[in-house]
Amino acid sequence: MATTALTPAATGTRSSLYEWLTTTDHKKIGILYLVNSFLMFFIAGALALMVRVELAAPGIQFLKEDVYNQAFTIHASVMIFLFIIPILAGFGNYIVPLMIGAPDMAFPRINALSFWMLPLAAILILTGFLTGGAAAAGWTSYAPLSEAKYSGTGQDLWIVGVILIGTSSILGAINFLVTIFKMRAPGMTMFRMPIMAWTVLVTSTLVLLATPVLTSALIMLFIDRNYGGHFFDPASGGNAVLWQNVFWFYSHPAVYIMVLPAMGMISEVLPVFSRKPLFGYKAFVFATAGIGALGFSVWAHHMFTTGAVYLPFFSFMTFLIAIPTGVKMFNWTATLYRGQLTFATPLLFALGFLTMFLIGGINGAISAAVPVDFALHDTYWVVAHLHYVLFGGSVFGVFAGLYYWYPKMFGRKLNETVGKIHFVLMFIGFNLTFFPMHALGLAGMPRRIANYAPDAGWNDLNLLATIGGFTIAAGMVAFLWNIFVTMRSGEPAGDDPWEGNTLEWATSSPPPPYNFDHLPEIRSERPVFDARHKLSGGGH
Amino acid sequence: MGAVPIRSSSLTREGSCLMSSNRLRIVGFAVAGLVVVALLALMAVAGAFRLFPPTPVTDRAHEIDGLYHFVFAIAVGVFVIVEGLIIFAVVRYGRKPTDTELPPQVHGNNLLEIVWTVVPTIIVAVMFVFSFNSLNKVDAVANTTDVRIRAVAAQFQWSFEYLSADGQQVQFEQLAPEMTVPAGRPVHLSLRSRDVIHAFYVPKFLFKRDVVPGRENVFEFTVDPADAGQTFRGQCAELCGTFHGSMLFTVKALAPADYDTWLAAQIEKARQSPPPAGSAAPGQLELQLEAKDVKFDKATLEAPADKPFSIKFQNDDPSVAHNVAIHDSTGQEVFKGEIFQGVDVRTYPIPPLKAGSYTFVCSVHPNMTGTLTVK
Amino acid sequence: MTSDALTVTTGAATEGHAREGGISNVILGMLLFITSEVMFFAGLFAAYFNVRATAPVWPPEEFADKLHWLPTAAQPIPVVTVATVLLVLSSLTCQLGVSGIRRGDHRALVRNIGVTVLLGTIFLLMQAFDYTILYGEGVRLDAGTFGTTYYTLTGFHGAHVLGGVIMLSVVLYRAMAGQFSREHHDMVEATSIYWHFVDVVWIALFSTLYIIPNAA
């Protein structure tokens, strides 16, 4: 029998606020991440709606130019640094130790520290609005615009905030890597780990290698701004394009930091709701690693128009990176093939991911053709691309994961009907908002403008996008309603409501403090599936 | 609990799952249907909805347009196939009430993996070769033309320096954000920034290039001869500060002969010493207006109807160009003063205006505006 | 609980989640942390080489004779060179401390880590002294990209030395309190790895800033 070295299940105790504030339990920290990230999502989403209202018609109606620039800068910064990256880390925190049969993360206190840096960073970045203007140089903060001569103190707050978030990510990545390398349950070999764990592993490696470079760039910018440095100041021997090189050296790998764990999540959802194993498990592992490795060689595709990078190389590498992602697309599709699909909400969101990320990936590949990017760069085409991958990909993935694991986290299933309403509104709203942006970009509408000429021919599509934005917001209201309804009277989930494959379904919902009383035997990447079908004699 | 309870509970769960599964599938299809309808409606609403670039007007633009069509065709092909496979699987493989046994537990297929690695590799290799070829044409700089212009960008204005054939001298500087080029002759454009990064972008050129402080980017293009007489919209495409969105310019293509005449006239004008500050005729109203930090110091001005008057305009922004132009309520320009760089002063004589409300604006900085009330 | 029902009990299901053998969590964590630090310095170095490559002459004329590591008339014993020697030495003493505790020799640990802390502190003091000299000569943070890169690179290295000295002091304190043993001294190992890393960074910096420009 298993030893009882671990504390037995202590369910039913209600945690006090104090416990939440001081917890080092990876599950509670995971939930803190999720709650904080969703709060940030709503703040950034509200800013996006303000942007959309201003753009609904030509002219300046609602936000003056300076406020507009702050609005989209903080929208993007919060969405990326305080929503999507942390929420994926949050899922990783909650799920990965469970999936690999570990009692907690390797360094629980550092784990708590990583989390608590985030609200602090959020406060810093957002207080810019109260102290004479938040950062307004875009989330990319290109120098020299972000230098002291052209930007106010909001930029400094932004720099410090992003350094904090980066440090939080780096500590988190170390924690994930040690946990995955050292704390797997007996029998859980690397090639039996769920794909979700693999994606977190690769993501953490990317964080470890890329984020410190961003930190160095931010520090250089800070020195330029506050101590008379000249890194990015061409007038004194500095180099304006240097910022872009260092920033994108981080930020391109970062876009995979923003999507790989979401890919991991749908790689868990699709097999469960198809009642089939994931097609091509090893191909997934290699493709994920391949994306990670190639991700470091394409950064200059954001700089094609600078005239300062060697175009053919970066164009070629950017085309290449379509291949491992394509391998994943095909394997996901093959997982559905000849399955028995149950269209529960998690599957709908996962299918949303597949169909929408495909569009985002392909329109990314189109801009890998350098001359075409000369036309498309810094137009709404790029805004369309980034939302199709980030929203259509990552955010759909996040909701797939949330509907899937919510029962595990809280012991109740989210309401299916409201969930479907949420999905439908979000899916339609998303396409209404962002699909027209392809046409706007082609027609020549630059990004980051508050105002456009009434006779430029962009009015209708902009109005449509604004309507779409509010449709998404309606979907989010449905989502909040769902949480509310479920908290009051959600259907109890039981331990394994979806007939899951992976270890988290082998413990109670929510799991006890150290996760498992007993673990099933692990002989494949689907230990709980194996156990279920051996016991019930079904299947093969 | 042992093995037996979970077995039964899993069976009942399965039962309920199956009952709703059909209904769920219908919801799924409804979703897909709705989206298709929504997208179609979208296309209909916007007559301007085109997934293609605007009609190209330069040699390079034709090249890029061709490449876009090629790449886009491949993209659509890939999209239709992959999306088709997904939709097929979704429509075809919904769980049926009879599905109590597990489907075949297929774990993978090496041949398929190879196919869907190799085929996309070939596709992207082809895309790369084509775009590489185009790139060489688009980026080619022959450096033999005598039409040499330097676009100078600064927060938030464009000006254009017309260089001598050897590129060494500035023959004259066009301070208004209007670039005039000959159609059918290669133009060599170099880009210079006085502060932050901007980008020179003309949608109908299907082209943009960053204007980076500390480095001079160059490129060449030839406007189609057929487009002589046309004016194209241009705009800064790199976030450069608060009024990035107002950093507009135009490109006007002239027939070569017209261009030569125009150029000679401009050079001649520049050779004459700049007009004196001038002073108002005695007895005439002189309004004071000042520009500082790319703002007018007054939001409103007042003048008598049907009488000439003058505006004494002080430009306090060192080496930034401003002027005063007056637009009537329909947006029609009724007066446009000379654009000049600060720090300097001009007195503009304004013709008699009818009573009404006008706006005064800086032609270089459309965000600098105020109201002129004439009564 | 159904989780019980799903369990196919194995003898070792939850036993000893930390793998036996291999390196400990703390040391692995430190190695990973150092990886991220390498990337951080790589960013700074990249910036340095970038501005250096775009500069017409390097070092710029007005700073041509400011950084030297070989004796000159004005400075017969160059401060940096001495500091470098001391820092390299401190890596050695640190390692001696580690091998001490690996044998279970507490006195060797305390003595050697003590010396290491001392050497590290002297390095910092010498660097501060060097800064004052350079500042006096007009090499300032805002003096062109030369000053900016010099102080940023050496300053961040100095901050890491300071961090290392603090970590070593904690190790020293705990060693004196007898908290380490032959079997349990992960923190000593991890700290020493970090200290060696700081040393290596300095050697890279020293070569880049002092030796290479003057060699050419």
Ligand code: HEA
């Ligand atoms: C989750 C985030 C994410 C992801 C995953 C991606 C994925 C990709 N991105 Fe994207 N990108 C962003 C986020 C992301 N991007 C953001 C935020 C920006 C804007 C930054 C800013 O300026 O603010 C940006 C900008 C951006 C640019 C710069 C545009 C410009 O400013 O001019 C380019 C240019 O090449 C690009 C390319 C790509 C490519 C080729 C991929 C590929 O990885 C996609 C690969 C996937 C597929 C191609 C689909 C599936 C594949 C198949 C079905 C196989 C067959 C396919 C083919 C043969 C084509 N991206």
Ligand code: HEA
């Ligand atoms: C994860 C990343 C992410 C996500 C999810 C989003 C989500 C959205 N984005 Fe964002 N966006 C970016 C990342 C993201 N964006 C980035 C990186 C940029 C580039 C910035 C730059 O140029 O620097 C950008 C830029 C950008 C622009 C271009 C601005 C410009 O260039 O001038 C626009 C314009 O429409 C836009 C719109 C939206 C909208 C409408 C949503 C919606 O999907 C938001 C939906 C969410 C909500 C609506 C909030 C929740 C709802 C409620 C709380 C309900 C009740 C509230 C109300 C009714 C107010 N975004």
Ligand code: CUA
């Ligand atoms: Cu100039 Cu934007």
Ligand SMILES: [Cu+2]
């Ligand atoms: Cu990228």
